[in-house]
Amino acid sequence: MAASLPLAACSKSEPASDADAATAEDGIINPLILQRADPWVYLKDGYYYFTASVPEYNRVILRRSKTVAGLSDAEERVLWNAPKSGRMSGNVWAPEIHHFGGKWNIYFAAGEGDGEDPFRIRTYVLQADGDDPMKADWSVIGQLQTPWDSFTLDATSFEHKGTRYLCWAQKEDGIDTNSNLYLAPLDTPLTFAAEPVRLSVPTLPWEIQGYKVNEGAAYLNRNGKVFITYSASATDARYCMGMLTADENADLMDPESWTKSPEPVFQTSEKNKVYGPGHNSFTVDQQGRDLLIYHARNYKEIEGDPLFDPNRHTRAQLFTYREDGSPDFGVPVKNGPMPKA
Template structure:
């Protein structure tokens, strides 16, 4: 079946690392990195297009600069609903300096809200602290998913003994802020399209369809080289066994250079308003001449588009769609 639903693109300007979650209350909830990297915002709407004009609500702010953990560079918040409570996973650093590996010093954190309305009051959100992994190293971009009454955690982290910046790991969780099992390495940057300028596997997102789990992720530097790769596992396999996951040797979503839609990545998944179509949520840039560090260029914009599946049940994302002007 070919996708038939379209949305205004860009949906939201200057919002990178976008995450859209459709809740049982009928609202879409949106979280993303803000260009100043100093807070976590939420917005919601009954429609996806309505997110563009929904009033953002700040629900958490970084700690005072120089005060230690979570005081700098708040990245990639994701909102999840687990066991009747709201959780937002994000990465934060204590400094903008690099560590001995020449990388930022992010670690992963989570906040919790036990109220039905997660946007009611900033004080409703409680810090549950850092999510600790056996390696004390640069880590970020956590996501969670549930399957067979188990909660799984997937994230990106630097292993000093492995070439490149970050690899992808999975673990079962004891609760939404504690790992239960040892991390399992699922993927590391190895192909040329994952290692342009920087060797990166980051921004994992999970899609459960057609008897399979599809785990997408982003590779290479966050300029026009940024692209999306994918791993696949059978839904009945042991998801904590690296052998259960097959990594495709090619990217599944890349720049549309003809229309200057460049560096698509850090995606998430949601569904259309009528529930009939799956949607790819991602960010792009519309120019390649970036002055200075691409990280601090604010013009990564949120995009949304529907996608179809092939005869084997694999998602077919196509390419970034044209911008439309509202």
């Protein structure tokens, strides 16, 4: 289901100048990458790897750079193209690259193509046959084996205290939502070592605007606590980020270990003209400072289904921590040179 690409609407407010680059922290100028939604940045061995949803929803891409700023114009390699029909042929969403078990793996969601069932979304894994993900051949090794067969997307993986986990979004029969968040330890990239637990259901007013959604989880371990951010509501200006918090020594598989922030932790800034920020990832800059990577639009009004408006752009900004150790993401920074936190 290809989307049209009205580039005039998605350009930066003004072309970046040498002066902009000179004043930007880490050389980062927002938007960092145009028309790349659900951005995922993964740092390994001195390289930042970047993947994201493309507007056509028909392929998985990868970039690599020694700096975050360098991702903006880094070469983009197509790792995998969706088939013309059948499973995985439509709505290729939210790829994430991870390295564990000695292998490069990419989790992504996909449905079936035009005229079939494009919203029969399930999660799959691509795996590389070599050590260099930019040169290796990638192939689908299978579908994520969740306890029930339903709408499944936005899988993220992390290691905590020696255990490799997967957190993902899924629709569960008997619960009147579009997607909830689940967690399980991994046995293989496709299978679990224990029964999953349900971490979060969208119930708060800001989580159910347009759609009842919890999705796009991202893990952060700082200051003795584990944080899982996620995104909520429809993919327009109402899209925003929530957060779950647990003590880092708690049993992450016990839902009672987690508390949900009562209000969004990151949301639209009318003042800065950044709309619907969310589906984030975390990385650190070259100085070791924490960076929030997310997508947002430069405008509020959208014609038609927001999913098919292509202008969710990748953005980056520094953030700080409150006295209680929790992250303070502030507000989405305006277009232009990324400021200090």
